[in-house]
Amino acid sequence: MGATALRNKPAxxxxxxxxxxxxxxxxxxxGNVEALRGVDLDFPRGxxxxxxxxxxxxxxxLLKIIAGLIEADAGTVTIDGKPVKGPGxxxxxxxxxxxxxxxxxxxxxxxxxxxxxxxxRAEREEIARRYIAQVGLAGFEDxxxxxxxxxxxxxxxxxxxxxxxxxxxxxxxxxSAVDEQNRRKFQEDLIRLRTQENKTFIFVTHSxxxxxxxxxxxxxxxxxxxxVSRIIEPEIDRSGDxxxxxxxxxxxxTVEEIWQGLKQYVE
Amino acid sequence: MTILGYRIPMMASLVVWxxxxxxxxxxxxxxxxxxxxxxxxxxxxxVQTASWQSATVTTLRAFAIGMVLAILCGVPLGILxxxxxxxxxxxxMWVNIFSSAPLSALVPVLMILFxxxxxxxxxxxxxxxxxIIVLDTRAGxxxxxxxxxxxxxxYGASQPALYGKIILWAALPEILAGIRLGLIRxxxxxxxxxxxxxxxxxxxxxxxxxxxxxMAEFWALTIILFAFAMLMAxxxxxxxxxxxxxxxxxx
Numbered sequence: 158m159g160a161t162a163l164r165n166k167p168a169x170x171x172x173x174x175x176x177x178x179x180x181x182x183x184x185x186x187x188g189n190v191e192a193l194r195g196v197d198l199d200f201p202r203g204x205x206x207x208x209x210x211x212x213x214x215x216x217x218x219l220l221k222i223i224a225g226l227i228e229a230d231a232g233t234v235t236i237d238g239k240p241v242k243g244p245g246x247x248x249x250x251x252x253x254x255x256x257x258x259x260x261x262x263x264x265x266x267x268x269x270x271x272x273x274x275x276x277x278r279a280e281r282e283e284i285a286r287r288y289i290a291q292v293g294l295a296g297f298e299d300x301x302x303x304x305x306x307x308x309x310x311x312x313x314x315x316x317x318x319x320x321x322x323x324x325x326x327x328x329x330x331x332x333s334a335v336d337e338q339n340r341r342k343f344q345e346d347l348i349r350l351r352t353q354e355n356k357t358f359i360f361v362t363h364s365x366x367x368x369x370x371x372x373x374x375x376x377x378x379x380x381x382x383x384x385v386s387r388i389i390e391p392e393i394d395r396s397g398d399x400x401x402x403x404x405x406x407x408x409x410x411t412v413e414e415i416w417q418g419l420k421q422y423v424e
Numbered sequence: 425m426t427i428l429g430y431r432i433p434m435m436a437s438l439v440v441w442x443x444x445x446x447x448x449x450x451x452x453x454x455x456x457x458x459x460x461x462x463x464x465x466x467x468x469x470x471v472q473t474a475s476w477q478s479a480t481v482t483t484l485r486a487f488a489i490g491m492v493l494a495i496l497c498g499v500p501l502g503i504l505x506x507x508x509x510x511x512x513x514x515x516x517m518w519v520n521i522f523s524s525a526p527l528s529a530l531v532p533v534l535m536i537l538f539x540x541x542x543x544x545x546x547x548x549x550x551x552x553x554x555x556i557i558v559l560d561t562r563a564g565x566x567x568x569x570x571x572x573x574x575x576x577x578x579y580g581a582s583q584p585a586l587y588g589k590i591i592l593w594a595a596l597p598e599i600l601a602g603i604r605l606g607l608i609r610x611x612x613x614x615x616x617x618x619x620x621x622x623x624x625x626x627x628x629x630x631x632x633x634x635x636x637x638x639m640a641e642f643w644a645l646t647i648i649l650f651a652f653a654m655l656m657a658x659x660x661x662x663x664x665x666x667x668x669x670x671x672x673x674x675x
Contacts, residue, residue: 226574244578256575260593260667270579273589321579 177202177357178223178325183232185218191382192218196232198376198385200325205351205358207368207375209415211422215383216361217253217329223359224250224327236325246274249323253330255310257302263289264298266313270321281320288316291353293346308339315347319354328360332367344371345399365419369393369411370402377415380422387418458640467644476629476645483625486542487614490549494606498554499599502561503591512562519562523555527613531620545617545624552613553606560605564598565591597667604660611653 176199183196192215200206208216221227223234225243234241236248244250249270257266264285265272271281289298292312302310311331318326332340348371351358362368368375369391379386391411393402402408442460449459470476505512505519531548538544568591576590592599618627626645633642 221574224578226578244580246580248578250575250578252571252575254569254571256569256571258572258590258593260596273576273579273581273585317579 179235181233183229194382204373207360207372209368210378214378214380220361248325249318249321251314251318251328251331255314267316284320288320292316308335325357365415462640463643466640470644479625479629486545490546491610494550494553498557499561502558506562506565519558528616548617549610549613553610557602557606560598560602564595568594600664607656
């Protein structure tokens with residue numbers, strides 16, 4: 158496997174003291190469909206962890222339980238040792254369908270998290286402008302969401318999540334509604350943003366390539382019932398040219414390795 | 425619309441029908457239909473009379489009060505039904521019955537309750553207008569995207585903020601459509617109410633004109649009322665178009 162460390166140990170893998178999010182014994186059933194069964198996971202601080210698996214493996218459900226948007230049937234989630242009872246200011250969510258307010262400008266959408274926290278208008282708009290620039294949307298502050306492309310709308314969603322200065326960013330398949338070229342550019346930007354913002358990212362995706370390309374850690378979930386099947390830590394150097402990663406041998410090997418593992422769940 | 429390559433303005437069909445009316449009126453075949461020019465002349469005369477002016481003030485006031493009440497009650501009721509299943513189960517049946525019932529039949533009952541005055545007219549406007557506002561508001565609230573609600577929750581929206589910053593705005597296109605339809609029904613309500621009470625406002629005028637076969641004035645008043653209803657609907661439609669423009673891309 159060379160430098161690509163593939164670990165196959167039972168979870169939790171990381172030492173508890175550097176984990177910011179701890180998931181213990183999470184179970185969730187919808188009607189008679191068991192979405193998650195006994196999920197134990199640690200999410201290390203400052204890392205990007207992907208939840209990867211075929212559809213029906215409960216990855217979005219797990220993310221929404223961590224976000225406090227869905228209640229688990231059993232088990233606990235703690236952030237910095239504090240149990241999650243609902244949404245909180247230390248977490249920010251990026252939605253698959255962007256979830257922008259169509260009646261509000263880009264500026265107001267990005268500042269909305271701060272608006273809900275009753276921050277003064279001048280202050281929140283200043284912060285929002287900074288993050289709008291950081292995601293590459295400077296000059297679009299006064300546009301409305303319908304005037305933007307899918308990729309640009311998701312940049313607004315990302316800027317909104319960044320501007321509330323949460324420690325943990327939860328991204329639910331953020332690029333799945335974005336066209337291929339924009340997705341690739343967006344992934345590169347996310348790698349760059351990660352080096353600027355010292356935050357913990359939890360990223361749900363069904364794309365193996367995407368997970369390997371951007372993640373420090375990949376949690377593979379198996380479907381029906383959803384549970385952790387493997388944890389992989391691809392050791393890929395992301396410091397140089399992002400295009401180089403796609404031709405990196407470790408990158409290609411890891412993608413292939415994961416595909417071989419997931420193949421059994423695909424009809 | 426274009427005919428033989430010429431662009432015909434939207435008002436053209438109106439002009440055609442006015443001409444047909446004029447010709448039919450001139451033939452004198454239908455005695456309830458005086459020539460259109462007579463009706464216009466009567467309209468000009470009518471608006472100068474004190475009786476029309478005071479009737480207009482009475483009618484407008486009853487209409488405005490009834491509409492404001494219908495909107496103030498209808499929108500919150502619709503939001504409640506859109507959000508709370510119990511409220512929807514309890515009230516849904518009644519709102520649907522009332523929105524399609526022949527409400528004119530209820531106006532005499534209103535007279536028993538509110539007497540022969542303005543209150544009955546206001547109650548009639550309210551009763552005619554409110555149900556469609558409730559139904560449209562409810563539909564608008566029902567169609568808010570779940571992820572928009574999750575977004576507000578995940579960024580810590582309080583209940584008042586959720587309603588004031590998300591639900592009301594996201595449902596605004598439907599609420600406005602409901603108000604527009606409610607306005608037209610409210611005009612119906614004010615006229616039917618006044619006709620049945622028959623001693624106030626436009627109802628009294630209609631009664632006088634039709635009893636005495638003053639057809640030109642009768643039609644003039646009808647046209648004025650019709651123009652008013654259209655104007656109100658048009659105004660709301662302007663606002664709607666603006667809102668649709670922003671809400672149009674609802675993702």
